[in-house]
Amino acid sequence: MAIFLDKNSKVIVQGITGREGAFHTQRMLAYGTKIVGGVTPGKGGTTIESGQPVFDTVKDAVDATGATHSIIFVPPFAGADALWEAHDAGIQLAVCITEGIPAHDMLRVVATTPGMRIVGGNCPGLISPGKSLVGIMPGHVFKEGNVGMISRSGTLTYEIVDGLTRAGLGQSTCVGIGGDPIIGTTFVDCLRAFAGDPETHAIVVSGEIGGSDEEDAAAFIKDHLPDKPVVAFIGGRSAPKGKRLGHAGAIISGNTGTPESKVKAFTEGGVPVADRPSQIPALLAERMKPIPV
Known part of the structure; x- marks a missing residue:
């Protein structure tokens, strides 16, 4: 599914x-x-x-x-x-x-x-591996499986998915929601959809500095996703305040959108946050529960 x-x-x-x-x-x-x-x-x-x-x-x-x-x-x-x-x-x-x-x-x-x-x-679009690709993603790095992926960054999506695929963790659907300040589909929208998908057994959330979408996602995970393992990553942790990082929405303004607030929100919600994308497959494997046959 x-x-x-x-x-x-x-x-x-x-x-x-x-x-x-x-x-x-x-x-x-x-x-x-x-x-x-x-x-x-x-x-x-x-x-x-x-x-x-x-x-x-x-x-x-x-x-x-x-x-x-x-x-x-x-x-x-x-x-x-x-x-x-x-x-x-x-x-x-x-x-x-x-x-x-x-x-x-x-x-x-x-x-x-x-x-x-x-x-x-x-945005880079979305892909349901083995089924359909609507976007600009490199289809060859994806593998059909049970891990849902949501990301604000296209290239981070590909890097993280490549690591998941090499670790034998295929994906159900991967959505690149986009890096602009105003977008149509948010982390929470995708999390809500994954919550109702019985074939998505775990989720990776790749965020970045700027805005409050990641904090909203962390709150949703804490309240509505107790049974699906989730691992997060926050890009742009070294970016200075007031400097835009690649995406128009990736900018720290005052005390809003800081990496510290996002990491804290996920951690308090029981979601481990990787320091590097390469850590995600191992963190996810640790979090995943055996799936009943």
Whole structure:
């Protein structure tokens, strides 16, 4: 089982004929993702090299293909409109890869798209190993299994998952929620979904400085996840206050978003925090309980 995404998910690509959209469409198809078409205004009626049809609008694509998921590769100025268009067409889950969408635009989008889950913006997407990949993740480092993964950082996701896979700990679903200040899906949203997934036996949470999402996650784990082992990691512990670390949301402002507050929250919730990503597989193995056969 998986959360948010499985082998039956029908996916369209908004921006399918652009450089990034075209490249990652082929990577997702190679992984086995059910890409049923794409959208580029003005190119409706054409097809891409692998045969998928291109439509002028998301509504046309959904009507013709029955698509349920969308992945968005558009410039920042068009990000909000792309998300609204996906929502209006009935898309259930939209993965927004685009980085740099204005925060006010994302606030308005998140507030006005009920019923559609948004992953991102500024995210690497998500993958249910062995089933489907909707994003820019390197599929070869993932292995089907029972560990759920949530991360604000794409590259940290790949590093941590590679370590898990090498240690024989496969994954159920891995979600890169994105590093912008305003995102559509939070740690708590993913934790709530993993809590209801009987095939996710353990969870890794990879956070970073800035904001309070990690503290919220720690509180949720303490109150609602007593039976699933969780291990955490916080990136950016050496970053000085006021300096942005890679992501727009990764900045310590005053006493908010400090690594100390995040580590303390997880520790008080009974969640061990790795000092380095390489420690995560061993910490997780120690925490995992035998699964009844």
